[in-house]
Amino acid sequence: MARLNRILSTFTAGAVLLGVGLSGAIQAQMPTTVAPANAKVYFVNLVDGEVVSNPVKVVMGLSGMGIAPAGIDFPETGHHHLVIDAPTPPAGQVIAADERHVHFGKGQTEAVLQLSPGKHTLQLVLGDRNHVPHTPAIVSRVITITVQ
Numbered sequence: 001m002a003r004l005n006r007i008l009s010t011f012t013a014g015a016v017l018l019g020v021g022l023s024g025a026i027q028a029q030m031p032t033t034v035a036p037a038n039a040k041v042y043f044v045n046l047v048d049g050e051v052v053s054n055p056v057k058v059v060m061g062l063s064g065m066g067i068a069p070a071g072i073d074f075p076e077t078g079h080h081h082l083v084i085d086a087p088t089p090p091a092g093q094v095i096a097a098d099e100r101h102v103h104f105g106k107g108q109t110e111a112v113l114q115l116s117p118g119k120h121t122l123q124l125v126l127g128d129r130n131h132v133p134h135t136p137a138i139v140s141r142v143i144t145i146t147v148q
């Protein structure tokens with residue numbers, strides 16, 4: 001399986017490089033890591049529409065894959081990213097690192113947030129060792145919470 005993943009990754013990288021060359025696209029495309037089709041990320045302790053208070057605890061769930069710290073090359077693993085009030089990160093690109101895109105590169109599965117009062121959207125996105133979403137992308141549904 002690991003060997004197949006490597007072959008697929010190499011193929012994808014070649015195809016992407018060709019695409020960049022032809023289109024002159026400015027965005028750097030990264031090779032992506034193949035993920036099992038049944039893998040899922042999900043919010044363990046928050047549901048869509050929930051009303052919460054600060055500090056907001058977020059427990060991040062993963063099934064069908066394992067957690068590995070950023071930088072570790074191991075098949076069928078990744079690390080969590082929490083997207084706050086931002087769209088789903090694009091495929092084939094390094095996930096931004098800013099206040100709206102939080103990386104859990106040590107393999108953390110819980111976070112505690114201070115959010116401004118009002119509505120916020122949250123989404124989980126698994127990233128590979130290079131912080132690039134897998135193929136297919138392992139993303140949770142977008143939930144909206146209200147902070148009192």
Ligand SMILES: [Cu+2]
Pocket residue numbers: 070079080081095103104105127130131
């Ligand atoms: Cu990351």
